Amino acid sequence: MGDEDSQPGEVTLARPPGGVGPYARTGTELSGRADRDPPSPAGRGAHAPHANTLPRGPEAGWKGYVNDVWIGGAGMTRFGRRDEKLPDLMAEAALAAMADAGIDRPDAVVVAAMNPEEFTGEGNYGSLIATRLGLSHVPALRVETATSSGVAAVYMAFAAIAAGLHRSVLVVGGEKMTHLATPRVSEIIGRSIDPHEKSYGTTMPALAGLVTRAAMHRRGLTLREISQVAVKNHAHGARNPYAHFRDPVTLEAVMESRLVADPLRLYHCCPISDGGAALLLTVERRAVRIAGIGQGGDTLAVRYRRDLTSFRATQAAAAAAYRMAGFGAERVDVAEVHDAFTPFELISLEDTGLVPPGKAGRATLDGETAIGGRLPVNTSGGLKARGHPLAATGISQLVELCWQLTGRAEGRQVEAHVGLAQSIGGLATNNWVTLLEGRR
Amino acid sequence: MAETLAASRCPRGRRLVVPPASRCPDHPVRMAAAGVAPLGEVVSFTTLHSPPEGFRAPLHIALVELEGGARLFCHGDETEGVKIGSHVSVEAVDAIVYFSHMGFADRARLFWRRAGARGERRASIGKSVVKGMWSRRSRGND
Numbered sequence: 001m002g003d004e005d006s007q008p009g010e011v012t013l014a015r016p017p018g019g020v021g022p023y024a025r026t027g028t029e030l031s032g033r034a035d036r037d038p039p040s041p042a043g044r045g046a047h048a049p050h051a052n053t054l055p056r057g058p059e060a061g062w063k064g065y066v067n068d069v070w071i072g073g074a075g076m077t078r079f080g081r082r083d084e085k086l087p088d089l090m091a092e093a094a095l096a097a098m099a100d101a102g103i104d105r106p107d108a109v110v111v112a113a114m115n116p117e118e119f120t121g122e123g124n125y126g127s128l129i130a131t132r133l134g135l136s137h138v139p140a141l142r143v144e145t146a147t148s149s150g151v152a153a154v155y156m157a158f159a160a161i162a163a164g165l166h167r168s169v170l171v172v173g174g175e176k177m178t179h180l181a182t183p184r185v186s187e188i189i190g191r192s193i194d195p196h197e198k199s200y201g202t203t204m205p206a207l208a209g210l211v212t213r214a215a216m217h218r219r220g221l222t223l224r225e226i227s228q229v230a231v232k233n234h235a236h237g238a239r240n241p242y243a244h245f246r247d248p249v250t251l252e253a254v255m256e257s258r259l260v261a262d263p264l265r266l267y268h269c270c271p272i273s274d275g276g277a278a279l280l281l282t283v284e285r286r287a288v289r290i291a292g293i294g295q296g297g298d299t300l301a302v303r304y305r306r307d308l309t310s311f312r313a314t315q316a317a318a319a320a321a322y323r324m325a326g327f328g329a330e331r332v333d334v335a336e337v338h339d340a341f342t343p344f345e346l347i348s349l350e351d352t353g354l355v356p357p358g359k360a361g362r363a364t365l366d367g368e369t370a371i372g373g374r375l376p377v378n379t380s381g382g383l384k385a386r387g388h389p390l391a392a393t394g395i396s397q398l399v400e401l402c403w404q405l406t407g408r409a410e411g412r413q414v415e416a417h418v419g420l421a422q423s424i425g426g427l428a429t430n431n432w433v434t435l436l437e438g439r440r
Numbered sequence: 441m442a443e444t445l446a447a448s449r450c451p452r453g454r455r456l457v458v459p460p461a462s463r464c465p466d467h468p469v470r471m472a473a474a475g476v477a478p479l480g481e482v483v484s485f486t487t488l489h490s491p492p493e494g495f496r497a498p499l500h501i502a503l504v505e506l507e508g509g510a511r512l513f514c515h516g517d518e519t520e521g522v523k524i525g526s527h528v529s530v531e532a533v534d535a536i537v538y539f540s541h542m543g544f545a546d547r548a549r550l551f552w553r554r555a556g557a558r559g560e561r562r563a564s565i566g567k568s569v570v571k572g573m574w575s576r577r578s579r580g581n582d
Contacts, residue, residue, distance in 0.1 A: 187492055196459065200513045200536070201488065201495040209486030210503055217484075217524045262487040262519075299465045303503060303511040304457065308484055 064324050065162035070286035071279055071436070072168065073101025074402040076395070079275035079387030080244040086113070086120050086176035086276075087132045093276035093392070094133055094172040101280035107166035109133070109140035112153035112173030112391040118188045120176050129172060146192040147340065148425030149173060150277065150394030151293075151432035157281045158293055167283045173391040174276030185272050189390070192426040194301040205269060207302055207427045208341040209261030214308040215343055216263065223263065225361030227254040229342035230267045230384055232370050237381025239371070239412040242396075244273045244387030268342045273387030277396035285439075287406050291327075291418070292435040294320025300429050313431035314351035314422060321420075321433040322353075329353035332435070333416035334404050335375065336397035338424040339382040348422050349377065352433060376414045379404060394423035398434060405438035444475030445532065447510055456510040480506040482526045482539070485519050502539050504528055514539040 075096025077089050084092070090111070098104050111129045116122050130140035145152040150173035157169035177185050190203050197207075215221045231251050237243035254267040281290070296316025299305055305312070322328050335354055339345035346360035354375060355363050363369055369377035380386045380400040383393060401419035403409040417440070423432045448471035449456050450464035456474060457465075464471050485502035488495075500516040514530055514537045516522070521541065528539040 183490070183493065190492065197513050200501060200515065201491045201499050202501060202513065203488065203492055206486055206488045206491075206499075206501055209488070210484040210501070213486060214484040214524065259487070259489050261489070264486075301465070303513060304455075304465050305511075308503070 065159075066164050067162050067283050068285075069158050069161045069290045070282050070284060071288040071290065071398070071402050072103055072282040072284065072286045073097040073099070073280035074278070074399040075100055076242055076277035076392070076399045077174075077275045078242050079273045079389055079392070079396070081178045082176070082274040084274075086116060086122070086174055086274075087128060089176065089274060089276035089389075089392075090129050090172045090174040090278070091132050091276075093174065093278040094129070094170055097172070097278035097280045098170065101168075101282065101286075103168050103280055103282065106135070106138060106168045106170040106280060108157070108160060108169045109135055109138050110153040110156045110160075110169060110171045111140060111142045112144070112149040112171070112395065113142060114144060114146060114149050114175060114390040115188055115191070116175070118191075119180065119185075133170075135170075144391075145430040145432075146425040147189075147388075147390050148338075148394050148423040148430055148432050149391040150396070151398075151421070151423040151434060152295075152394075152425075152430075153391075154279060154281070154290075154395060154398060154434065155293055155295065155432065157279075158290055161281055161283050169281050170278065171281060171395060172276060172278040173393075173395045174274075175389040175391050176274045177272045177389065178274050182272065192429075194303075197301060197303065203261075204427065205261040205264060205341070208269075208344070209264045210302070211308050211347075211427075212264055212268075212341065212343045213262075215347060218309050219358060221343060221346060221361050223255060224251070225346065225364055226268055226343045227251055227265075228364050229339060229345045230254045232364065232367075233339060233342075233345075233378050233382040233384040236371060236379050236412060237385025240379075240381050240386060241411070243381040243385050244271055244275075245381065245385040264341060264343075270340045270383040270388040273389045275387060275389035275392045275396070277392040277399050279395060279398060279402075287439050288402050289437050289439070290434065291437040292321035292323070292325030292433075294318065294322075294324065294433050296320065296431050296433075298429050298431075300426065302427055310347055310351050311424070311428035311431060313428045314348055314424070314433065317422070317431045317433040318352040321435050325435045325437075327418075327435075329420075331418045332375070332420045333418050334379060334401065334414050335377045335420045335422070336380060336382070336400055337377060337420075337422045338393075338397075338431075339378060339384050340388060340424065342384060344424065345377065345382065348424070352420060352422055354420065371412055371414055376416075379409060379412045379414060394421070394432065397421040397423060398436065401436045405436060443478075445478050445506070445512075445530070445537075447474045447476045447508075448472065449474040456508045458506065458510040458512040476506045476508050476510055478506070478530045479542070480504045480528060480530065482522055482524055482528055483511060484524060485516070485522055487519055502528070504530055504539055506530070512537060516540065 126140035126142040143153040160166045257266040294317040296313040298313040337348040349355040349360040448460040483503040488499040491499035
C-alpha cells in the first residue's frame, strides 16, 4: 500500500481491501454520475478513505442491479408497551405483510433484531422466527447494524432479489424492550457506543446532547425549533393507530420537560417501545418499487469525527440512494427520518438534501414538514411518537411510506408519489437512505 | 501545566488520536506513537442527569479538541461558565481525563508561546482581537 491519501474521485491503482461489490458504491467516492449527487458536504476529504477504482454507472455497462425490486406487502404491529413475546410480535407483522402480498411461501427470510440475546435471552433469530412462522424449510438469516438493523435486513433482501438469487423475500424486524428497567435498556443500547467513550459514562442521550449543543451553536438551531419537532410528531402520532403515543403535546410541555442530557429534554427523546414490522419484497411488478437504497458509514468513535453537527453516514447513504434511483431530493413528496432525538430530524433533513442547509428549523416552525405542508415528515409520528423498537424501526418507516404511496395511511394520508426513509444506526455510524416510488 | 498526553498518529493520513490506538480508523496501517499538549478548546459539552451505573449524577462530559486536532472525551467538575470554544487544560487522573478552565495567566502564557517569534506577535494579537469580536457577535445569534 504505497499510495498517499487518496482524494475523492482520484483514480488510483491500489484496490481497497474488500472494497468491491455493492458496498463500494456507497463509499465516499464521487466518480460516476456526479450530476445526480446531492451537493457535496463541506469539510470532507481530509480523511477520505481510498477511492474505489472499479468502473460503474451506465456508461460502464453497470447499472447496479439486475432486477427491479417491488414491495408486495407491508405490515406492522402497534408499537408501544406490549405483553407478547418478541417472536409473536415479529410473527404478527410478518403474517400481515405476507397476507398483504398474497405470498405465504417466500424464497428466503431475513430477520432484523439488534440485541435479542440481551433483551429477551433468545438467540439464533433467523431460525427462531422462520420456525415460528412455519417457514422452517426456508433459508433464514439475521442482520444487524445497531438501531438501523431493520433497513440492513431490507437491503439484504433487496440485494438477493436485485441480483436474481431469490424471487421473493420476507423481511421482518422487531425488538422487545419495555419489560426491562430503563437503565438496563440504556446500558444494552449503549453497547453500540465506542468502548472508550462508553467508559466515560456516555450514553446515546449524552452523545446526542453533545451533537445538539454543537448544532445549536454552529448551525443556529434553537430550543424552540427542536421542541417543535416533538410537537409536530406527537400530533402526527395521534392520527396513527399503530403509534406508541397517541396524545398531542404542547410546545411548553416539551420545553419544560426534565433535562436528560443538557440541552436535550425528555420530550426531545424517543420512547422505549416494543413492536415488529415486516415487508414482503418481490421481483413481481407491484404498487411500490424500491427505487434506490444506500448505506453510509462513519467512525464508531465520535471523537474521530471532524463534524459533530451533520452525519457523514447519512450524506453518503443519500448520495448512493439518489444515484441508484437516478433522481434527487427534488422528487421526494414525503419522508420518514430517524428522530430518535428531535434535533436529528432537522440534521437529517439537511443531510439528505430535502431541505437546504440551515433551513430545517425554520421549515419546521413554518409547518412545512407537518401533514398538509410542502414536505410532510414523519407522518407516522416518527420514532418520537410512533415509537422505536430498534430493529423494527427502519422497516416501519418503509411500511408507513408504502401506505402513504398507496393511499392506505388512514387519518394521515398525504398526496405522494415518491417517499424517502432515513435510518440511523448507533450514533450515526451506519446509516441508510431508501427511496420508494409508487406506480402511477 | 502538565507534560504531553500520549497519542497516536497515522503515518498515511496524519490523523492524530487520543488515547493511543494501534490502528488508524481510515487506513489499514499501524499508527505511530505521538504526544500532544494537554491544552485545547471545548467542541461541545453536556450534563447527564441519569448517568449509567457506576457514575454520579450530574455527570459533566465534554468533547475537547487538543492542539493538532485530536479530540477526546473528558469529565469535568462543572460546566458552569463553559462555552463551546472555551480554552481548557486537560489532565488524566486514574486513566480518566478531566478538563478545567484555564486561568488568565495560563491563557496568556499559551498565547505567548503560540505567537512564536517576536515579529509574529503583533499579527497574532490582531488576529486574537478580531476572533474575539467575531465570536462575541456570533454568540449573540444563539
